[in-house]
Amino acid sequence: EAGVAQSPRYKIIEKRQSVAFWCNPISGHATLYWYQQILGQGPKLLIQFQNNGVVDDSQLPKDRFSAERLKGVDSTLKIQPAKLEDSAVYLCASSLDTSGSWYNEQFFGPGTRLTVL
Amino acid sequence: GDSVTQMEGPVTLSEEAFLTINCTYTATGYPSLFWYVQYPGEGLQLLLKATKADDKGSNKGFEATYRKETTSFHLEKGSVQVSDSAVYFCALSSDKIIFGKGTRLHILP
Numbered sequence: 001e002a003g004v005a006q007s008p009r010y011k012i013i014e015k016r017q018s019v020a021f022w023c024n025p026i027s028g029h030a031t032l033y034w035y036q037q038i039l040g041q042g043p044k045l046l047i048q049f050q051n052n053g054v055v056d057d058s059q060l061p062k063d064r065f066s067a068e069r070l071k072g073v074d075s076t077l078k079i080q081p082a083k084l085e086d087s088a089v090y091l092c093a094s095s096l097d098t099s100g101s102w103y104n105e106q107f108f109g110p111g112t113r114l115t116v117l
Numbered sequence: 118g119d120s121v122t123q124m125e126g127p128v129t130l131s132e133e134a135f136l137t138i139n140c141t142y143t144a145t146g147y148p149s150l151f152w153y154v155q156y157p158g159e160g161l162q163l164l165l166k167a168t169k170a171d172d173k174g175s176n177k178g179f180e181a182t183y184r185k186e187t188t189s190f191h192l193e194k195g196s197v198q199v200s201d202s203a204v205y206f207c208a209l210s211s212d213k214i215i216f217g218k219g220t221r222l223h224i225l226p
Contacts, residue, residue, distance in 0.1 A: 004160070042121070042206050042216030043161070056213060091161070106214075108160035 002026065004109035006092050012115045018080040021112045025073070025094030031055075032069055033106060034077050035091040043091055049075065050097075082116045089113050119144045123207045123217035130197055131225050138192040138220050140181075140207035148209040150174075150183050150190040153216070155204045164192075164205070199224045 005024040013019050025032050031050050035043035046065065048055040051072040060067070064083070069075040079086055089111040097104040124139040142150065152164040152174070165174030170185035179194045190207060202224045207217040 040218065042208070042218050044216070045213055048213075058213075093161075105163045105166075106161075108162070110158075110160045 004092055004094055004107055006090075006109040006112055008112055009110065010113050010115075012117065013082055014117050015084055016081040018078065019082055019114060020076050020078045021090050021092075021114075023075045023077070023092030023109060025075070025092070026107055029094035029096055029107070030072070031095045031097045031104075032075050033091075033093040033095075034067055034075070035093065037089045037091055037111070039088070046077070079114075082114075084116050087114060087116045119148065119209060119211055119215050121207050121209055121215055121217040123205075123220055126204075126219075126221040127223055128220060129223045129225065132199055133196045134224075136192070136194040136197045136201075136222070138205055138207075138222070140190045140192065140217060142188050142190065142207075142209050144188075144209055144211055146211045148211040150181070151208040151210070151214075152179070152181055152190070152192050153206040153208060155206070155219075157203070161206065197222075197224050199226050 007022050033048050034046045036046050037043040046060045047057040047067045049069040052069045067077045091111045093106040093108045095104045095106045120143045122141050149168045151166045153161045154164045155161050165176040167174040167183040173182045181190050181192045204219045204221045206219045
């Protein structure tokens with residue numbers, strides 16, 4: 001079974017530039033998550049989709065971050081414009097869950113490491 | 118708000134040593150508790166979980182017991198191997214999932 005795919009793996013940009021990350025979840029997984037992991041900290045949930053609807057985006061900085069999940073499959077996360085403090089690893093995860101329960105296992109991709117100069 | 122505190126690393130042990138990584142939590146409700154592991158160069162993986170008080174999660178020789186009275190979910194393994202070297206994250210879930218900062222574990226041969 002293929003895992004969660006993310007691209008690119010690494011990205012270096014200058015502040016005020018834009019950047020987009022792509023995630024392809026495991027086939028059949030209804031729920032998709034984007035996390036931000038700053039060096040030395042645990043992952044922080046940015047947004048959760050169930051199929052193509054947003055379940056939770058309370059921690060997404062909406063003035064500069066946006067995300068979409070077209071057709072309930074792939075997802076993109078965009079930052080525009082980027083700030084120095086956005087330097088982090090952006091993780092995508094998916095789960096079979098369709099009930100909104102956090103009990104079900106999440107499967108994580110390898111992440112995209114973003115450096116903002 | 119809800120939070121997770123885990124012991125700071127790095128933790129360095131010799132092979133076959135006993136491992137404990139402490140994790141305590143603060144939550145208003147009755148969260149589920151998790152340990153995730155991140156091996157070098159790989160994504161996060163669920164190691165074990167527990168959903169209610171006194172539940173014990175176990176996997177790959179690791180164990181953790183959900184202790185409501187001490188609000189703890191300490192990770193233990195009786196005899197570690199070099200292949201256990203990784204970063205371990207404690208997490209809780211109520212209305213959202215919250216991760217600790219992670220503990221890096223080095224096992225020396």
